[in-house]
Amino acid sequence: MATDIQIASLALTRIGHEGVTAFSASGNKASRWFASNYEFIRQALLREHSWRFATKRTYLTRDTVNEITGATAANPVVITIADGHSIANGTEVFITGVVGMTELNNRAYTTSGATATTLQLVGVDGTSYTAFSSAGSLTEYVVSEYAYRFALPSDCLRILRINGAERDDYRVEAGYLLTNEGEINCEYIFDNTDESTFDAQFVDLLASRLSAEVCFYLTDNSTLTEQSWNIYNNKLRMARGMDSRQGTPRGLDADAWLDARV
Incomplete structure (x- = not known):
C-alpha cells in the first residue's frame, strides 16, 4: 500500500533525484515543491x-422551491409561503412564475422580517403593483433554463453520470x-486522499506525472523533462x-475518443 511520501520518492528517483521523507514548506527544494503541488x-x-477506485454513487439533495401563495401590494411587499420556509433574514432570493403581480418576476431580492410563513422584500414598494392572483416560486438561486439545483458532495471532483445516463441535460x-430532473442519483469521481486505496497502476501513473511536473524545476534539463512527459503520456x-x-463498456468512452483525436 502506497503513501504520498512513497509516491513522491518514486517520482524523484525516476529523474535521478533523492527521495523525500516529508512534504514541508521549510524543507529542501523537493520537499517544498511537493508541499505546494x-x-x-x-x-x-x-x-x-x-x-x-475513485468512483462513488449518492443521491443528491435538492434545494427547496418555495411555492408562493400570497403577495401584498404594500411597502414593503410581504410574500406568503403557506407551507412554511427556513429562509433567514438577509438572504438573497429569486422569484419567478407569479400570476397577477408579475412585477415581482425574474428579479432578485433581499429578505427581512421573516416569520414561519412570510417574509418581506427589502426596499420593494408594491403599492402600485398589480394584485397577486396565484402561483409563483421563490428560491435561493436563479431559475433559468434549469428548474432545480442540487448541492454537490464536498468531495466531488467530476460528475460521471446522473440517473444512470451519460447524456442527461445538466x-x-x-x-x-443544475437540471430539470426532480431527483438525482449521481455517479462521480471523488477526491480520494487515501493513497492506500489507489490502484497500483494509478500509483505508477501519478509518480510519472509528478516526475514530469517537477523535472525541470529540479534538474534544469529540458531533454529529461520532455522524456518524462512522453513516459507519462504513454x-x-x-x-x-x-x-x-474493469466492467461492462458503456458505449464510446470519452477518453478513448480524445486519444483517437490526438
Whole structure:
C-alpha cells in the first residue's frame, strides 16, 4: 500500500533525484515543491478519467422551491409561503412564475422580517403593483433554463453520470448541479486522499506525472523533462485502457475518443 511520501520518492528517483521523507514548506527544494503541488496534481489526475477506485454513487439533495401563495401590494411587499420556509433574514432570493403581480418576476431580492410563513422584500414598494392572483416560486438561486439545483458532495471532483445516463441535460456551476430532473442519483469521481486505496497502476501513473511536473524545476534539463512527459503520456493511455476494462463498456468512452483525436 502506497503513501504520498512513497509516491513522491518514486517520482524523484525516476529523474535521478533523492527521495523525500516529508512534504514541508521549510524543507529542501523537493520537499517544498511537493508541499505546494502534490495535492493539486493528485486531484487533477483523478479528474482526467473515470477511475474505478475513485468512483462513488449518492443521491443528491435538492434545494427547496418555495411555492408562493400570497403577495401584498404594500411597502414593503410581504410574500406568503403557506407551507412554511427556513429562509433567514438577509438572504438573497429569486422569484419567478407569479400570476397577477408579475412585477415581482425574474428579479432578485433581499429578505427581512421573516416569520414561519412570510417574509418581506427589502426596499420593494408594491403599492402600485398589480394584485397577486396565484402561483409563483421563490428560491435561493436563479431559475433559468434549469428548474432545480442540487448541492454537490464536498468531495466531488467530476460528475460521471446522473440517473444512470451519460447524456442527461445538466450543468455544474459553483458546487451545484443544475437540471430539470426532480431527483438525482449521481455517479462521480471523488477526491480520494487515501493513497492506500489507489490502484497500483494509478500509483505508477501519478509518480510519472509528478516526475514530469517537477523535472525541470529540479534538474534544469529540458531533454529529461520532455522524456518524462512522453513516459507519462504513454502510461496514461495504458492506465486508462486497463481501468476501462474493469466492467461492462458503456458505449464510446470519452477518453478513448480524445486519444483517437490526438
